[in-house]
Amino acid sequence: MDASNDLLLAYLQQNNLFSEMDAQQLIALAPIQHFKKGTILLKEGQRSKAEYFVLKGCLRAYYMVDGEEKTTEFYSEFEPVSPICIAKNEPSDYYLTCLEDAILIVSDASIQQDAFEQLPNLKNICLQMTEQILAQKQIALNNFKINSPEQRYLNLLDSNPALIQRVPQYQLASYLGITPQSLSRLRNRLIKK
Amino acid sequence: MDASNDLLLAYLQQNNLFSEMDAQQLIALAPIQHFKKGTILLKEGQRSKAEYFVLKGCLRAYYMVDGEEKTTEFYSEFEPVSPICIAKNEPSDYYLTCLEDAILIVSDASIQQDAFEQLPNLKNICLQMTEQILAQKQIALNNFKINSPEQRYLNLLDSNPALIQRVPQYQLASYLGITPQSLSRLRNRLIKK
Numbered sequence: 001m002d003a004s005n006d007l008l009l010a011y012l013q014q015n016n017l018f019s020e021m022d023a024q025q026l027i028a029l030a031p032i033q034h035f036k037k038g039t040i041l042l043k044e045g046q047r048s049k050a051e052y053f054v055l056k057g058c059l060r061a062y063y064m065v066d067g068e069e070k071t072t073e074f075y076s077e078f079e080p081v082s083p084i085c086i087a088k089n090e091p092s093d094y095y096l097t098c099l100e101d102a103i104l105i106v107s108d109a110s111i112q113q114d115a116f117e118q119l120p121n122l123k124n125i126c127l128q129m130t131e132q133i134l135a136q137k138q139i140a141l142n143n144f145k146i147n148s149p150e151q152r153y154l155n156l157l158d159s160n161p162a163l164i165q166r167v168p169q170y171q172l173a174s175y176l177g178i179t180p181q182s183l184s185r186l187r188n189r190l191i192k193k
Numbered sequence: 194m195d196a197s198n199d200l201l202l203a204y205l206q207q208n209n210l211f212s213e214m215d216a217q218q219l220i221a222l223a224p225i226q227h228f229k230k231g232t233i234l235l236k237e238g239q240r241s242k243a244e245y246f247v248l249k250g251c252l253r254a255y256y257m258v259d260g261e262e263k264t265t266e267f268y269s270e271f272e273p274v275s276p277i278c279i280a281k282n283e284p285s286d287y288y289l290t291c292l293e294d295a296i297l298i299v300s301d302a303s304i305q306q307d308a309f310e311q312l313p314n315l316k317n318i319c320l321q322m323t324e325q326i327l328a329q330k331q332i333a334l335n336n337f338k339i340n341s342p343e344q345r346y347l348n349l350l351d352s353n354p355a356l357i358q359r360v361p362q363y364q365l366a367s368y369l370g371i372t373p374q375s376l377s378r379l380r381n382r383l384i385k386k
Contacts (some may be wrong), residue, residue: 072339084332112384127316130323131323135275137327141264141265144338144370145264146256146265
């Protein structure tokens, strides 16, 4: 078993998601691929059915708006990535790239269907995981409606401090819905406090 | 069969979600309740396991921030409502109320489990529906990161014009992440265009 499989096995065991036997079966089914930093996984205008699960590394979603990149999401270890274009069955509105070298499970509806048939409990786990991520997205969305940019930054510092160290500041600013200048001013204000 | 069941049956048939027989079985399992406008379904600080599916009417989620209501979501016909406190297993951070008289399916994990056992296809439908709603939430979140308040208003006018007529303007402003004064100015600007 190579190191990529170890990553997945450790995740599955740590979260008690499967018995040892089922975990080994899932690993045998999961098509794991390695990608270099900078790889574009999805382009604006492209149709794609590929879904991902990050075993190592960090992905970034961004829109091109008037020639400028607007970063909307980062995906790091043990996060699933299901591009909107799949649910909408339309060409993608945005790009998805590897911000770092990445090890990903690359899946699609047909691979999932096979896995659902072989591992009856997998569908329950996917439903629970999707519900958890939906709750996280709703929290992120509410965060934009009820909180100031400063509070959003403090919430990120609390919930995911590693991300702040890991990604370029201009991308982080866009992710927080502010300009890089505002983020810089905001951080200086907080340091002085 | 009363009118509430007819609403659910029409929805299930229109979307080809179930065979006629399965639809009748689901209706027999679904606990439908009527609520008066103004009913508070969930309070800040309260623990709840109740999930809803709107058959008729409109619900509103809001936070109390410094004594002021901040509306974050509206839920109308044929939308599921799963409060964040269930996924987080914590007391709720927000209120959920009936903005209009409402007819709702009121469910919980145990009712869902029974329904999953009796209707094997229901879990697939729930997974697909949850994935669709997750995509919608991601679109709503990206909308805050890449678009101006004016563009967010125009997007809502495009995607859900009925909502703009249906809810009070100060609640709509908060839902769009702006002040009521900004919404009013923005609408006046657009009328003049």
